């Protein structure tokens with residue numbers, strides 16, 4: 001079969017296109033994932049220490065003036081004595097969830113066992129919510145890394161709700177004047193030198209506040225200790241002056257969560273059952289999603305050079321061709 | 337004397353009355369939303385915080401409004417004057433598509449009363465794709481109204497001002513090509529940050545390219561669709577020579593698109609997902625089937641002259657690009673956590689209302705304003 005011009009052109013266009021796709025995918029490489037802020041504060045939640053008392057849930061409600069949540073199925077008999085949120089919502093910033101399997105006979109065991117999980121904002125190192133918000137309503141403190149929300153800026157587009165990989169920001173659909181609700185790490189209490197309410201009340205030290213770098217060391221110490229070894233688990237704040245909680249080292253998963261996942265999180269987890277069983281996304285890259293989408297935007301809009309070049313080209317063409325179109329009667333000439 | 341003329345004729349026809357009925361229902365439901373909150377009318381939740389109002393009214397709605405954009409590229413940038421008869425109806429359809437898309441955003445925004453924050457420099461967040469989309473879409477709505485003013489001026493007989501305005505129209509035209517290029521691609525980029533929530537068949541860093549090309553395809557499809565429909569509906573002769581040429585351009589665009597789309601899947605090693613047989617793969621196949629149908633039809637030069645085949649391929653392209661958008665924003669999106677979403681009747685009725693209103697405006701405009709090209713006697 002002879003290669004005629006038409007076929008050749010087709011093949012050439014095809015391979016040129018393939019090259020373009022490869023090129024473009026290359027050009028849209030992610031920006032660098034952000035670094036942990038200098039004085040990053042965070043939390044280490046050790047699921048094996050959690051006894052499911054929900055003191056933190058109640059303390060969180062009080063500290064943040066959030067209303068009780070009564071399940072629809074309990075309307076009628078639950079008159080408000082029991083706050084029964086089963087997940088975070090517009091009314092609940094923090095919740096304790098349970099993983100259960102089979103007979104549920106042993107704590108922190110994957111099969112026939114159960115485990116607790118605390119769910120709230122993870123204060124990501126490179127947060128999607130901050131990256132996607134059009135009006136800077138989500139802010140990450142450059143020193144402490146705490147991610148806060150400013151309702152005065154928020155337009156309620158809910159991009160943060162869909163964009164957060166942990167589905168943390170909660171929008172209120174039941175009111176005409178809604179707002180986004182999320183854990184802001186009790187920054188109002190921290191400003192007064194107090195601990196975040198949940199860490200403050202935790203009886204076992206399962207929710208432990210502290211400097212993120214030190215918390216990582218603590219997590220590694222626990223992971224490095226022998227199973228069954230007697231260990232002093234700090235309470236409240238790592239390096240604080242509270243009595244510790246003495247207990248044996250449990251059987252941990254081999255790593256802690258939040259070191260590198262999606263660029264790292266300032267709230268980190270230790271667990272006896274696999275992290276995906278606790279509802280954490282595990283099949284994720286080490287780079288943040290924000291770095292991927294911002295990579296595209298930064299490539300296309302760097303210094304606005306590409307759009308301005310395109311615009312000047314368009315202006316030139318439109319100006320040059322303007323005469324042919326400014327009068328409907330005139331028959332337009334072809335000169336291209 | 338202009339070559340465009342109002343069609344005239346009765347406004348209150350039966351279809352018009354039916355449309356206004358739907359628009360009214362949509363309006364009442366909207367009122368309910370503003371009084372009781374988004375939850376009162378929609379099934380939106382904290383897993384699926386974006387529903388059909390975003391995916392259809394805004395993302396598909398503005399893509400339907402790309403007719404003006406693509407005809408401006410052809411006529412003013414590539415200087416193809418022979419397409420001139422189609423520009424006014426195209427710009428007008430864009431005007432409605434975008435204005436109503438912009439209005440739909442207001443209905444969907446939770447804290448709409450603070451929308452002006454987007455325009456305050458101390459709030460604007462340059463890394464946000466949403467920020468860029470918001471500015472570009474607003475800018476483009478303004479551009480479209482300016483592009484359309486000569487029509488009003490002509491109707492009112494204000495010749496001097498019209499001539500003056502047309503001297504500067506080239507600037508507006510250039511901006512009017514730049515802005516949709518930016519935000520139609522960004523409507524794709526918007527979903528890149530979803531990470532694992534978006535199924536790999538749709539989650540690619542090439543989403544901006546994929547969305548831009550399909551928006552252009554949709555633009556040409558809607559121009560064809562509208563031209564054929566208004567010829568049939570108002571008993572005017574078919575402009576098949578022009579439509580034939582447009583279909584040639586679209587055919588090439590479709591090929592380019594399919595090559596990019598599948599090369600990307602192969603390079604990301606996700607092609608296998610196409611044949612898994614779950615909802616995602618079925619929707620993907622359907623989406624791409626509608627892209628392939630016009631490729632096959634328009635390959636035949638004879639069929640490019642037939643209003644019937646042109647119409648079928650235009651509809652197929654509109655379906656294809658719409659499905660791509662629905663798949664990217666809704667079907668392929670899975671937030672996990674047991675969340676689910678299917679639009680409520682009220683949500684659907686609002687969308688129907690918005691599109692009905694759009695068609696009503698179209699009918700009013702073509703009958704009272706010099707939009708359609710005068711038919712040679």
Ligand code: SF4
Pocket residue numbers: 120121122123124127128129130147163164165166167168169182
């Ligand atoms: S967990 Fe979600 S809301 Fe919290 S900082 Fe990360 S992206 Fe933002």
Ligand code: SF4
Pocket residue numbers: 132133134135136137138149153154155156157158159160161169180
């Ligand atoms: S809902 Fe508010 S905080 Fe969230 S992205 Fe939109 S404007 Fe920002």
Ligand code: SF4
Pocket residue numbers: 056059060061063064093094120182183184185186196197198199
């Ligand atoms: S840090 Fe404060 S707001 Fe966040 S979960 Fe703990 S108590 Fe609630």
